[in-house]
Amino acid sequence: MMPGRRPQACCRSSPLNEDNGRFLLLAALIAAYLTAGATVFSALESPSEAEARRRWHGTLHNFSQTFNISAAELRDFLRRYEAAMAAGIRADALRPRWDFPGALYFVGTVVSTIGFGMTTPATVAGKAFLIIYGLFGCAGTILFFNLFLERIISLLAFIMKACHERQLRRSGLLPSNFRRGSAISEVDSLAGWKPSVYHVMLILGIFAITLSCCASAMYTAVEGWNYIDSLYYCFVTFSTIGFGDLVSSQNAVYQNQGLYRFGNFMFILMGVCCIYSLFNVISIVIKQVLNWLLKKFGCRCCSKCHKSSARLGRRNAITPGSRFHRHNISMETDGQYDSDTEGRRLSGEMISMKELTASNNVSLAILQKQLSETANGHPRNISMNTRQNGFSAGVGALAIMNNRLAETSDSR
Amino acid sequence: RLGRALSPGPLGHLNEDNARFLLLAALIILYMLCGAAVFSAIELPTEREAKEKWEERFENFSQRHNLSRAELQDFLREYQEASVAGIRVDDIRPRWDFTGAFYFVGTVVSTIGFGMTTPATVGGKIFLIFYGLIGCAGTILFFNLFLERLITVIAYIMKSCHERQLRRKGVLPHDSRRGSGNSEVDSLAGWKPSVYYVMLILCVASLIISCCASAMYTPIEGWSYFDSLYFCFVAFSTIGFGDLVSSQNAQYESQGLYRFGNFVFILMGVCCIYSLFNVISIVIKQSINWILKKLDCRCCPRCQRKFFRSRRNVVMPGNVRSRRNISIETDGVNESDTDGRRLSGEMISMKDFLASNKVSLAIMQKQLSETANGYPRQLSSSSKQNGFSGGVGALAIMNNRLAETSVDR
Numbered sequence: 001m002m003p004g005r006r007p008q009a010c011c012r013s014s015p016l017n018e019d020n021g022r023f024l025l026l027a028a029l030i031a032a033y034l035t036a037g038a039t040v041f042s043a044l045e046s047p048s049e050a051e052a053r054r055r056w057h058g059t060l061h062n063f064s065q066t067f068n069i070s071a072a073e074l075r076d077f078l079r080r081y082e083a084a085m086a087a088g089i090r091a092d093a094l095r096p097r098w099d100f101p102g103a104l105y106f107v108g109t110v111v112s113t114i115g116f117g118m119t120t121p122a123t124v125a126g127k128a129f130l131i132i133y134g135l136f137g138c139a140g141t142i143l144f145f146n147l148f149l150e151r152i153i154s155l156l157a158f159i160m161k162a163c164h165e166r167q168l169r170r171s172g173l174l175p176s177n178f179r180r181g182s183a184i185s186e187v188d189s190l191a192g193w194k195p196s197v198y199h200v201m202l203i204l205g206i207f208a209i210t211l212s213c214c215a216s217a218m219y220t221a222v223e224g225w226n227y228i229d230s231l232y233y234c235f236v237t238f239s240t241i242g243f244g245d246l247v248s249s250q251n252a253v254y255q256n257q258g259l260y261r262f263g264n265f266m267f268i269l270m271g272v273c274c275i276y277s278l279f280n281v282i283s284i285v286i287k288q289v290l291n292w293l294l295k296k297f298g299c300r301c302c303s304k305c306h307k308s309s310a311r312l313g314r315r316n317a318i319t320p321g322s323r324f325h326r327h328n329i330s331m332e333t334d335g336q337y338d339s340d341t342e343g344r345r346l347s348g349e350m351i352s353m354k355e356l357t358a359s360n361n362v363s364l365a366i367l368q369k370q371l372s373e374t375a376n377g378h379p380r381n382i383s384m385n386t387r388q389n390g391f392s393a394g395v396g397a398l399a400i401m402n403n404r405l406a407e408t409s410d411s412r
Numbered sequence: 413r414l415g416r417a418l419s420p421g422p423l424g425h426l427n428e429d430n431a432r433f434l435l436l437a438a439l440i441i442l443y444m445l446c447g448a449a450v451f452s453a454i455e456l457p458t459e460r461e462a463k464e465k466w467e468e469r470f471e472n473f474s475q476r477h478n479l480s481r482a483e484l485q486d487f488l489r490e491y492q493e494a495s496v497a498g499i500r501v502d503d504i505r506p507r508w509d510f511t512g513a514f515y516f517v518g519t520v521v522s523t524i525g526f527g528m529t530t531p532a533t534v535g536g537k538i539f540l541i542f543y544g545l546i547g548c549a550g551t552i553l554f555f556n557l558f559l560e561r562l563i564t565v566i567a568y569i570m571k572s573c574h575e576r577q578l579r580r581k582g583v584l585p586h587d588s589r590r591g592s593g594n595s596e597v598d599s600l601a602g603w604k605p606s607v608y609y610v611m612l613i614l615c616v617a618s619l620i621i622s623c624c625a626s627a628m629y630t631p632i633e634g635w636s637y638f639d640s641l642y643f644c645f646v647a648f649s650t651i652g653f654g655d656l657v658s659s660q661n662a663q664y665e666s667q668g669l670y671r672f673g674n675f676v677f678i679l680m681g682v683c684c685i686y687s688l689f690n691v692i693s694i695v696i697k698q699s700i701n702w703i704l705k706k707l708d709c710r711c712c713p714r715c716q717r718k719f720f721r722s723r724r725n726v727v728m729p730g731n732v733r734s735r736r737n738i739s740i741e742t743d744g745v746n747e748s749d750t751d752g753r754r755l756s757g758e759m760i761s762m763k764d765f766l767a768s769n770k771v772s773l774a775i776m777q778k779q780l781s782e783t784a785n786g787y788p789r790q791l792s793s794s795s796k797q798n799g800f801s802g803g804v805g806a807l808a809i810m811n812n813r814l815a816e817t818s819v820d821r
Contacts (some may be wrong), residue, residue, distance in 0.1 A: 019564075023557045030550055034521065036514035037543050039720035044536045052532065053495035059490050077473055078491060078501045080466075085495065086655055087462040098459045104454035107444045117527055122462070127642040133447050138649055139692035140440055146693070147433045232537040239548050241525035245496050251577075282549035283556070314494050348752040361444040382511045392529055 022290050029290075087122055093252045101261070105249070111137035112272055114242035118250060156203060161197040168224070197284050204278045211274055213239070215267040219248055221308045222260055238271035239279070439700070498533055515659070518675070522682055523545035524652035528660060559687045566613055570605040607694050614688040621684055625677040631741055632670055633775070643778070648681035649689070664765045680754055 016024075064071050088097040096102055097119045106119040110130065120125045216230035225246065230245045233246045252318065426434075454519065474484045498507040506512055509530045509698035516529040520540065531537045634655065643656040659674045 013574055016530050019561065023554075023561055026554050026557060030521070030547075030554055033547060033550065034514060034517050037547065038510055039515040040543075041516060041531065041536060042510050042513040044539065045513070048532045049506070050500065052494060053499060055497050056490070059487075059494075065489050067477055067479055076499050077469075080469055081488060081491065082495075082501060084462065084466040084469075085492070087466075088459065089463060089466050091485050098452050098455040098460065099451050100448055103448035103455070104444060107447040110447075110651055111440065111444060113523070113650045113652075115525065115646070115653050117655055118651035120653045120655040122449070123454055123639060124452060126458075126656075127638070128452065129454065131645045133450075134645065134651065135690065136696075137440075137443060137447065138651075138697050140436070140443065141688040142431075142689050143434050143693035143696050144440055147429075147436060150683055151429065151433055155750060159433045164751055181682040193758065222793065228534055228537060232494075232531075232541065235541045235544065236525065239523060239544055239546075240650070241520055241523045241544065242652065243525050243530045245525035245530040247727075272746075278545075279549040281553050282546065283553035284551050286546075286550050345755055350760075352658055360748055374524065406714050 018294065021294055024351040025293060026286075064348075086120070088119060094250050095252050107137075108135075108268075109242065110134050112240060112268075113141070113236060114140055114240045114246075114268075114272070116237075116242045117244040118247045144278045145273060148273045149280055152204075152273075153200065156200055157195050160199065192353055197281060201215075201278070203280045204274065204281055208213065208238075208271075208274045208278050211267070211271050215271060218260075218263055218267065222254060223248060223251075228264055234274075237268055238275040239275075240272060280356060355359045428704065431704055432697075435700055435704065436696075484550045492808060496530070498529060504660050505662050517543070517547070517653065520544050521551040521552075522678075522680075523548055523652060524650045524682070526647075526652045527654035528655045528657045555683060558683045560616075561692055562683075562687055563610065566610055567605050570609065606764075607691060611691045611695065614684060618648070618681070618688055621677065625681060628670075628673055628677065633658060633661075633774055640726075644677075647678055648685040650682060650686075683721060742762075742805055745773050755804070787819045 060071070060074065063069070064074055088094070098107070102119060108114075109116050110133070111118075121130050161240060212234040215234050216227055219225055219230040220227050221235060223230070229246060233248065236243050236246075237248075249261055254260050470481075470484065472477070474481060507516070511589075518524075519529075520543070531540055598705055605799060614803050622641060622644040625644050628636055629635055629640040629643065630637050639656060643658065646656070647658075664670050674725070731762050
């Protein structure tokens with residue numbers, strides 16, 4: 001077997017492109033996760049469903065008996081009530097649905113895709129307008145969350161890097177009186193340092209928990225839910241699932257109503273941003289697990305790959321004799337393999353003569369710039385190093401973090 | 413003033429990324445206010461009418477059967493509680509048998525969250541929090557991977573069509589082997605599909621899926637076709653109000669087939685609409701960049717002509733000092749810059765510089781060897797050479813794959 005053969009090509013006649021393999025593996029895992037979850041929820045909730053059903057039949061029966069109303073007539077009345085509930089009416093008076101604040105709350109649930117459902121359009125015009133409105137509103141809000149994710153990762157990376165520097169400085173690895181940007185040794189020891197995805201996940205997780213606890217404290221006091229229900233509500237809302245079984249700020253009147261409504265808005269906004277970022281960071285970890293699984297499957301089929309996979313299994317690493325197997329590699333795949341050394345990925349790419357000359361010019365320009373900047377002590381040269389060689393890759397919001405976290409930029 | 417990202421003006425010395433973020437926030441708030449006004453105007457009359465009608469019915473019923481308001485209200489409150497527990501007047505399918513629970517976890521991980529089934533026990537609620545944390549993250553990854561695969565397929569198909577077109581027009585010699593002619597590489601190098609084409613394709617795909625799904629829901633659920641379309645949009649965008657939910661009746665004809673069709677349609681629909689949202693968000697991002705540019709240039713008339721040259725990080729004499737406020741993170745996000753130019757502006761260490769020299773040699777070596785072997789995919793790989801990880805969220809997938817997001821125009 002030739003060295004450099006991709007692990008997956010070993011044992012199948014039609015090797016699955018790695019990206020497709022990852023996608024299908026994820027689909028299979030999610031299907032398994034859904035099945036397992038369904039089983040657990042079914043076991044947890046079926047008894048109480050049976051209980052609630054029994055209780056309701058009892059109540060219906062009693063009422064029918066006590067007031068001498070036929071069951072059919074009662075059912076008819078309840079059917080009307082069901083329709084009224086769909087229009088937002090409840091036994092106890094709620095705040096109006098479609099006054100301006102109510103409509104604002106509704107629009108908020110639409111663009112954030114939370115979608116509680118406590119307010120829904122009843123007219124045809126409203127539904128039609130919703131479709132058009134939602135198309136652009138949701139897209140814009142997705143952009144907003146993605147920009148927020150990018151900003152917060154930048155902020156965290158910056159803070160953590162500053163702490164790391166201070167740590168290095170204190171432990172004497174760096175002379176404490178040098179200017180940033182002047183010493184190559186500093187650059188070397190800090191070059192390529194990026195926060196680990198696990199640290200970022202931890203920080204975001206702590207922040208999310210703190211936010212949820214504070215919000216729950218507010219809801220427990222104002223809405224009268226118990227604390228667990230409030231936490232549950234916070235999770236369901238911030239993850240944009242938005243069942244609608246519990247919805248905040250629905251009563252007709254509250255004490256300090258303006259303040260509460262403002263607090264509700266702020267908490268939901270910050271919570272959704274935070275949990276969205278947390279989801280995306282967790283999905284990096286999941287992606288790494290998938291890559292690891294794929295590698296294990298690949299290596300199991302081809303035991304000889306084991307040793308060489310680290311060196312040669314990387315796609316597009318230039319190795320003698322590996323040309324033959326390059327046919328099935330789509331270059332789009334390259335972009336996904338975000339744990340590759342970007343330098344090596346770069347070295348494997350085909351370019352035209354034009355690009356080659358361009359990159360030579362680039363090298364000269366880089367040198368020129370470095371010299372000029374060094375003379376001026378540009379403060380941020382450290383973090384720039386590592387972005388030199390990357391290119392657009394990664395998946396969705398993951399790409400924001402593609403070159404900013406340790407797990408997603410260095411080859412380890 | 414040359415080379416400064418944002419001249420002082422209404423935005424002060426705001427970093428461009430932050431300015432973009434704040435501008436987007438302001439626009440979204442404005443969008444929400446306008447939307448609220450429109451919805452309020454459309455729906456308020458109907459709400460009043462519904463309330464009046466219900467009041468009337470309530471009165472009639474309580475009078476007819478000689479019930480006090482309080483008693484009737486108590487009864488309705490009990491029904492409300494039962495309703496939250498999933499009980500309806502007419503029998504619906506059980507909520508928590510296996511298929512019902514499967515539908516439920518589906519609405520959880522996709523974040524649609526209809527709400528027709530919700531956990532009632534404390535154990536269920538706590539388990540939901542942990543389950544949802546991992547499930548939603550995995551499903552977001554799934555949708556992002558789907559988006560990436562979809563863009564790849566679309567780009568590949570469009571590129572082949574583009575090649576065929578060029579070949580027919582005689583721009584490429586008919587018998588040139590891919591990978592051998594410089595001219596072919598030149599004319600196709602860097603060609604990528606436009607975001608507008610991809611958006612159009614996704615729109616058409618979404619429309620087709622929605623129309624087919626609605627055609628399925630209308631006869632089986634008994635909704636009007638328009639209501640089915642509305643349901644499709646609400647479900648596929650993961651908003652998931654829950655006012656209309658498919659597959660809730662106790663019994664259907666061809667039940668297994670319908671449930672399978674329901675699952676497949678919702679899955680494909682969410683994938684398509686999610687991708688569509690992300691592609692639209694690129695367009696929105698470009699609009700915001702354009703607005704920022706306009707705001708910037710209005711304050712500084714001299715910028716107008718020189719704007720193209722004053723791209724951040726272009727190496728120019730004399731503009732070194734103004735570089736201080738530019739965060740490097742900005743670079744990654746300004747995806748309409750020429751990637752090559754962005755590359756030229758980056759600071760690197762000597763180590764990286766030597767590495768990139770080696771890279772150039774390796775590239776040349778590989779090109780020579782591959783050319784000898786006629787590597788089929790030379791064309792598209794050239795354009796990915798110079799990009800680097802940038803862009804925002806799912807936008808980054810498209811960062812170097814669409815014409816608007818990779819080439820300087």
